[in-house]
Amino acid sequence: MFSFFKKKPVAPEVPEVIAPASAPTPALPASSDPEPLFAIEEPAQKQSWMSRLKAGLSKTSSNLSILFVGAKIDEALYEELEAALLMSDAGIDATEYLLDALRQKVKDDKLLDAAAVKAALKQLMIDLLSPLERKFELGRHQPTVMMISGVNGAGKTTTIGKLAKHMQSHGQSVLLAAGDTFRAAAREQLMVWGQRNNITVISQASGDPAAVSFDAVQSGKAKGLDVVMIDTAGRLPTQLHLMEELKKVQRVIGKGMDGAPHETLLVIDGNTGQNALAQVKAFDDALKLTGLIITKLDGTAKGGVLAAIARVRPVPVYFIGIGEKIEDLQPFVAAEFVEALLG
Numbered sequence: 001m002f003s004f005f006k007k008k009p010v011a012p013e014v015p016e017v018i019a020p021a022s023a024p025t026p027a028l029p030a031s032s033d034p035e036p037l038f039a040i041e042e043p044a045q046k047q048s049w050m051s052r053l054k055a056g057l058s059k060t061s062s063n064l065s066i067l068f069v070g071a072k073i074d075e076a077l078y079e080e081l082e083a084a085l086l087m088s089d090a091g092i093d094a095t096e097y098l099l100d101a102l103r104q105k106v107k108d109d110k111l112l113d114a115a116a117v118k119a120a121l122k123q124l125m126i127d128l129l130s131p132l133e134r135k136f137e138l139g140r141h142q143p144t145v146m147m148i149s150g151v152n153g154a155g156k157t158t159t160i161g162k163l164a165k166h167m168q169s170h171g172q173s174v175l176l177a178a179g180d181t182f183r184a185a186a187r188e189q190l191m192v193w194g195q196r197n198n199i200t201v202i203s204q205a206s207g208d209p210a211a212v213s214f215d216a217v218q219s220g221k222a223k224g225l226d227v228v229m230i231d232t233a234g235r236l237p238t239q240l241h242l243m244e245e246l247k248k249v250q251r252v253i254g255k256g257m258d259g260a261p262h263e264t265l266l267v268i269d270g271n272t273g274q275n276a277l278a279q280v281k282a283f284d285d286a287l288k289l290t291g292l293i294i295t296k297l298d299g300t301a302k303g304g305v306l307a308a309i310a311r312v313r314p315v316p317v318y319f320i321g322i323g324e325k326i327e328d329l330q331p332f333v334a335a336e337f338v339e340a341l342l343g
C-alpha cells in the first residue's frame, strides 16, 4: 500500500509525465522583486469579490450583525455576542479576548450606541486577524516548490488547479506533481486536468509520493521552471503513520533542492469549524506550515474559526475560497473579511 518503509526516496520506476502539447511558458528571469499573486486592482472586480464574499459568509455574519440592530449596550448584548461568536466557531479563547477588549473599549471611549460598539468590534476583529495576512510571493526561488497537504476532501486538488491556472496566466511556468498516489482517481483527475489546461503533470502509476515529489523537483530545476506544486493524499492528523509519510515527502523534497519546499501549505475546509484548529496544530507540528488556504467559506456558519486560528496558532492565511470557480479563490485580507462579516 504505502511505501514509507522504503529506505530509498527515489523509486526505480520511470515517472509518467503528462506534458502539454506545446512547451511550457519559458521561465522568467529571476527577479529581485518577487511578484505578489492575485492582486485585484480593478474596482469592479473588487466589488464583485466583496459581494460574493458577503454572500458566502452570510450564514456566519447573520448571527452577528443582527445583534446590533436597535440594541441597548447592556449585559444581554454581551451575552448574545458571546453566544454568536461561539456559534461561529471563534472558540472560547478568541471569544473571551474579543469580549474583554470590547468591554474595555466601550468603557474607555464611553460608547453609548450600538453602531459605535459594532464599529469597535469590527476594528478589534481586524486587529486580531491582520497578523494572518501574508502576500503570496513568487520569484524568490527557481523553481518555487510548494507542498500542499490537508485532510480528505478539503479542496487541495481544486485549489492547486486554481492556483496553477492563475500563475500560468501571469506568465509563470508551472509543473504539478500528483503526489496523491493513494487515490488513483485523484491522480487521473490531476492528469486530465493538466492535459486540458496545458500544464505538465508528473505522476507514477504505483508511486511512492516521496519519489514523485523528488522527480518533480528535479524536473522543475532541470527545465528552469518557476513553480512546482506537489499535491499530497488527504489524511487525518490522527493517522500517525500517514503524518510520518508526509514528513518523509517533505524531507525528500529538501533533498531534491536545498531549502525546498519553500511553501508548505495546509488546505482547510472552512466548514470544519473548531476541528480546523486541531488540523492546523497537528499539521504545523509535523511540517512547520508556512501558510493556510481556507476553502468552502461559502455557505458556512463557521467562518469565525479564523479568529480561533489567529489566537491559538497564527499560521498565515494566504488564500480563502468561496466557490468552485477560479475567481472564487482570493488572497485573505482581514479588513475585507471583517467587512463581509460585520459590514
Ligand SMILES: Nc1nc2c(ncn2[C@@H]2O[C@H](COP(=O)(O)OP(=O)(O)OP(=O)(O)O)[C@@H](O)[C@H]2O)c(=O)[nH]1
Pocket (backbone or CB within 6 Å): 150, 151, 152, 153, 154, 155, 156, 157, 158, 159, 180, 183, 186, 233, 234, 235, 295, 296, 297, 298, 321, 322, 323, 324, 328
Ligand atoms: N463550495 C465550495 N466547494 C469547493 C471549494 N473548494 C473546493 N470545493 C469542492 O470540494 C470538493 C473536494 O475538492 P478536492 O479538490 O477534490 O479535495 P481534495 O482535498 O483534493 O480531496 P482528496 O483528494 O479526497 O483528499 C470538490 O467537489 C470541489 O469542487 C470552495 O471554496 N467552495
